[in-house]
Amino acid sequence: MAEIKGFLKYKRKKTSYRPIEQRIIDFKEVELALTPDDIIQQAARCIDCGIPFCHGLGCPLGNNIPEFNDMIYKGQWQKACQLLHSTNNFPEITARICPAPCETACTLAINDEPVFIRQIEFQIVERGFENGWIKPVIAKQKTGKKVAVIGSGPAGLAAAQQLVRAGHGVVIFEKDEKIGGLLRYGIPDFKLEKNVIDRRLAQLAAEGVEFQTGVEVGKDISAHYLKKMFDCICLAMGAGEPRDLAITGRGYENVVFATDYLTQQNKICNGETIAGKIISAKDKSVVVIGGGDTGSDCVGTARRQGAKKIYQLEILPKPPNIRPEDTPWPMWPRIMRTSSSHQEGCERLWGVKTTKLSGAETNVSELRGCSVEWIKTPKGWNIKEIENTEFTIKTDLVILAMGFLHVKYEGLVQSLKLKLDENGNIAANNFQSSVPDVFAAGDSMLGASLVVKAIDTGRKAADRIDKWLMDNK
Numbered sequence: 283m284a285e286i287k288g289f290l291k292y293k294r295k296k297t298s299y300r301p302i303e304q305r306i307i308d309f310k311e312v313e314l315a316l317t318p319d320d321i322i323q324q325a326a327r328c329i330d331c332g333i334p335f336c337h338g339l340g341c342p343l344g345n346n347i348p349e350f351n352d353m354i355y356k357g358q359w360q361k362a363c364q365l366l367h368s369t370n371n372f373p374e375i376t377a378r379i380c381p382a383p384c385e386t387a388c389t390l391a392i393n394d395e396p397v398f399i400r401q402i403e404f405q406i407v408e409r410g411f412e413n414g415w416i417k418p419v420i421a422k423q424k425t426g427k428k429v430a431v432i433g434s435g436p437a438g439l440a441a442a443q444q445l446v447r448a449g450h451g452v453v454i455f456e457k458d459e460k461i462g463g464l465l466r467y468g469i470p471d472f473k474l475e476k477n478v479i480d481r482r483l484a485q486l487a488a489e490g491v492e493f494q495t496g497v498e499v500g501k502d503i504s505a506h507y508l509k510k511m512f513d514c515i516c517l518a519m520g521a522g523e524p525r526d527l528a529i530t531g532r533g534y535e536n537v538v539f540a541t542d543y544l545t546q547q548n549k550i551c552n553g554e555t556i557a558g559k560i561i562s563a564k565d566k567s568v569v570v571i572g573g574g575d576t577g578s579d580c581v582g583t584a585r586r587q588g589a590k591k592i593y594q595l596e597i598l599p600k601p602p603n604i605r606p607e608d609t610p611w612p613m614w615p616r617i618m619r620t621s622s623s624h625q626e627g628c629e630r631l632w633g634v635k636t637t638k639l640s641g642a643e644t645n646v647s648e649l650r651g652c653s654v655e656w657i658k659t660p661k662g663w664n665i666k667e668i669e670n671t672e673f674t675i676k677t678d679l680v681i682l683a684m685g686f687l688h689v690k691y692e693g694l695v696q697s698l699k700l701k702l703d704e705n706g707n708i709a710a711n712n713f714q715s716s717v718p719d720v721f722a723a724g725d726s727m728l729g730a731s732l733v734v735k736a737i738d739t740g741r742k743a744a745d746r747i748d749k750w751l752m753d754n755k
């Protein structure tokens with residue numbers, strides 16, 4: 283245990299953010315790190331409870347949180363770095379962008395603020411890179427087996443790293459120009475700067491992972507060819523089919539999907555060329571439809587592009603400020619969350635539905651909507667429009683950030699004739715798809731989820747593939 287009664291002595295310390303007026307004129311990361319002294323005190327707050335829900339129930343990766351808290355308190359940083367990497371391939375990513383379900387499951391969170399686990403993880407991994415403790419792990423023996431990983435998001439990268447370390451030959455095929463999936467092209471730099479990804483990719487390359495970018499499997503090369511060239515395939519293509527809005531006016535040119543919008547800005551930040559028209563929020567009244575993380579990332583991006591006014595609309599009711607009864611501890615609570623992007627300025631509307639978009643020629647200029655009521659029925663929830671609540675918003679750019687449906691089917695999923703589950707994701711039994719030498723991980727089998735779950739399923743799929751390959755010698 284870090285420090286007996288440390289939790290009574292020290293309060294949870296919040297990280298601070300760069301001042302708003304400074305940060306909205308660039309795309310650099312906004313969160314500031316705590317000092318090493320602060321971190322030791324934060325680690326000292328861990329009560330080493332008998333059953334660490336943070337580790338067992340909260341963290342999908344099963345990070346050994348009480349143990350590394352204790353190590354930090356004792357100054358054993360290198361040991362903590364090793365321990366963290368034993369369960370998490372990319373702690374520098376989760377330390378920046380994970381919503382930290384470990385913290386909402388922390389025992390202290392029952393009646394106090396949880397241990398600041400995410401920031402402790404950040405300090406461990408950053409110190410690891412600074413001190414050169416994070417080195418390539420080269421497999422002692424090669425198996426002669428070859429695996430093709432399709433998609434280079436966190437799931438594909440975690441699977442590839444685990445497989446190459448087990449001695450298999452691994453090639454990642456990625457349709458985009460650069461490696462990283464949504465880490466690179468979805469999540470904005472102000473949450474995750476891309477040199478953080480590149481630093482880790484150097485480790486993967488040194489370990490022997492081969493990267494083939496600009497190759498769309500199912501279009502540029504066939505799945506049939508890959509099956510011949512490799513012993514098996516791991517699909518980690520994400521859930522790239524965005525949820526659309528079937529209303530009048532959807533077809534206007536300035537009604538765009540969030541991923542198209544965010545990808546463009548990420549490419550601009552990274553000096554890549556943009557194909558097609560640039561979507562900019564400069565001097566515009568922007569409406570983001572969708573109140574989740576993707577929507578919040580659009581808000582922050584529009585702010586930095588110089589939007590005149592930003593609205594974010596959410597169809598669900600405003601969540602409560604404190605943990606509601608339907609998500610008790612240690613569950614992930616449905617509570618009001620305000621991101622750094624929201625703090626930069628945006629008007630949030632809750633319990634509203636967009637009913638119509640109108641404009642002239644090719645451009646939308648007005649959004650119409652109304653408030654809705656959620657009614658519970660034996661068959662589930664129904665949405666009812668509330669009379670006399672209609673409103674209009676003048677707008678020059680509407681961004682659709684309403685989540686994702688499932689993996690894209692055309693090309694690979696169709697040509698492999700893969701079975702789908704009831705939600706339209708790739709059906710998998712212990713990560714093995716309906717085609718025996720094809721495995722799946724990440725959002726392509728989970729549906730749109732979180733980075734931490736993508737890493738977790740990538741690791742587990744790799745484990746399954748390794749056993750399957752070695753049993754099928």
Ligand SMILES: Cc1cc2nc3c(=O)[nH]c(=O)nc-3n(C[C@H](O)[C@H](O)[C@H](O)COP(=O)(O)OP(=O)(O)OC[C@H]3O[C@@H](n4cnc5c(N)ncnc54)[C@H](O)[C@@H]3O)c2cc1C
Pocket residue numbers: 379380381432433434435436437438455456457458462463464465468469470473497498499500518519520521522541544575576579693694723724725726730731732733734736
């Ligand atoms: C805007 C946005 C913000 C987010 N913010 C957060 C956050 O703050 N915290 C968090 O935990 N999660 C966040 N998420 C969710 C998180 O990014 C995803 O859950 C995670 O990236 C899924 O990983 P993945 O590896 O399964 O797929 P992806 O990251 O989607 O990667 C899939 C890759 O496969 C490639 N691909 C697809 N088909 C083919 C093909 N046929 N051939 C070759 N390549 C192919 C794609 O180009 C892509 O690079 C966010 C998502 C979005 C969209």
